[in-house]
Amino acid sequence: MRSARITVILLGAWLAQRFVGRLIRGLHHAMERRAGEGHDLRRAGTLGRSLRYALNVVVVLVAGMLVLGELGISVAPILATAGVAGIAIGFGAQSLIKDYFNGFFILLEDQIREGDVVEVAGKAGEVEEVTLRYVRLRDGDGFVHFVPNGEIKLVANRTRAYAYTMIDAAVAGYQDVEPALAAMREIGEALRKDPQLGSAILADLEVFGVERWELWGLSLRCRFKVLPYARDSVRREFVKRLAGAFEARGVKTP
Numbered sequence: 001m002r003s004a005r006i007t008v009i010l011l012g013a014w015l016a017q018r019f020v021g022r023l024i025r026g027l028h029h030a031m032e033r034r035a036g037e038g039h040d041l042r043r044a045g046t047l048g049r050s051l052r053y054a055l056n057v058v059v060v061l062v063a064g065m066l067v068l069g070e071l072g073i074s075v076a077p078i079l080a081t082a083g084v085a086g087i088a089i090g091f092g093a094q095s096l097i098k099d100y101f102n103g104f105f106i107l108l109e110d111q112i113r114e115g116d117v118v119e120v121a122g123k124a125g126e127v128e129e130v131t132l133r134y135v136r137l138r139d140g141d142g143f144v145h146f147v148p149n150g151e152i153k154l155v156a157n158r159t160r161a162y163a164y165t166m167i168d169a170a171v172a173g174y175q176d177v178e179p180a181l182a183a184m185r186e187i188g189e190a191l192r193k194d195p196q197l198g199s200a201i202l203a204d205l206e207v208f209g210v211e212r213w214e215l216w217g218l219s220l221r222c223r224f225k226v227l228p229y230a231r232d233s234v235r236r237e238f239v240k241r242l243a244g245a246f247e248a249r250g251v252k253t254p
Contacts, residue, residue: 006070013063020055027051096133098150103132111155117228119156121147159228162202165235166223169242172252173217181207183245184222187238191224197237200230216254 112118112135116127123145125137135152137145171180188205192198203225211221226234246253 002070006067009063009066009070013059016059016063017056020052020059024052024055095148095150099134099148100132101150102152103130103134103149106130106135106149106152106155107132112157116160117158119158120154121151123147124156161228162225163228163231164223165226165231165238166221167235167238167242168211169220169222169239169246170216170254171218171220171246172254173213175252177210177218177220179249180220180246180251181209183242183249183251184220187241187245188222188224190241191234191238194237197230197234200227200234202226 106112107130112120112127112130114127114130117125118127118135118137120135120137123137123139125139125143125145127135128138128144129136132149134149135147137147139145169180169184171177184207185205188207192201192204201224205222205224207220207222209220210218212219224234224238245251
């Protein structure tokens with residue numbers, strides 16, 4: 001009878017592991033259908049491996065304790081020892097456990113992807129790698145930062161879906177600003193038709209008008225809705241063309 005019960009326990013553990021595998025594969029396929037992009041597939045793979053490992057550990061521990069019970073070995077001392085060891089390890093590895101928990105939810109909620117430009121824990125740069133343990137960033141100077149996930153309290157993602165490029169122009173305060181605003185609208189329309197930059201601009205130029213009145217003159221503001229990685233290139237081209245348009249229209253700058 002004892003051997004039969006042990007066989008049933010081991011068979012149940014094997015079936016549970018098979019079920020876990022099917023469940024993780026189903027989750028992975030669902031995320032594949034929803035995403036279809038390389039970085040999303042890597043994210044799904046990382047999450048799947050983590051869940052499979054955690055669930056398999058639970059199954060093995062439960063089956064092991066049941067088998068020991070059938071063999072007449074008391075599991076109470078083992079559980080007590082494991083509890084004391086777990087507390088000691090927990091105190092020593094609090095930050096590591098926190099890193100893994102935070103990393104799991106960062107991946108699950110799709111807060112950060114490889115290739116994004118983000119700011120986390122006071123560091124900003126392009127994401128080169130996202131794991132359960134850390135996020136690897138490369139900043140504008142080429143320096144690489146490894147940010148533990150446990151240190152991440154707030155994620156500022158600068159490249160998700162779209163971005164705005166804000167553009168300020170300065171004119172002398174003693175003149176009519178309408179020619180300057182007309183030049184901004186004209187440059188905005190021309191950029192939308194530009195063969196190189198036009199596809200990166202997602203909406204017409206928004207001209208806000210006078211933003212500030214300073215001692216040196218007036219600050220005018222406008223913005224474009226653009227693809228995330230086109231912010232700087234669109235802004236630079238707009239400012240270059242606007243300088244020529246101001247000169248052609250006789251708009252005085254400070």
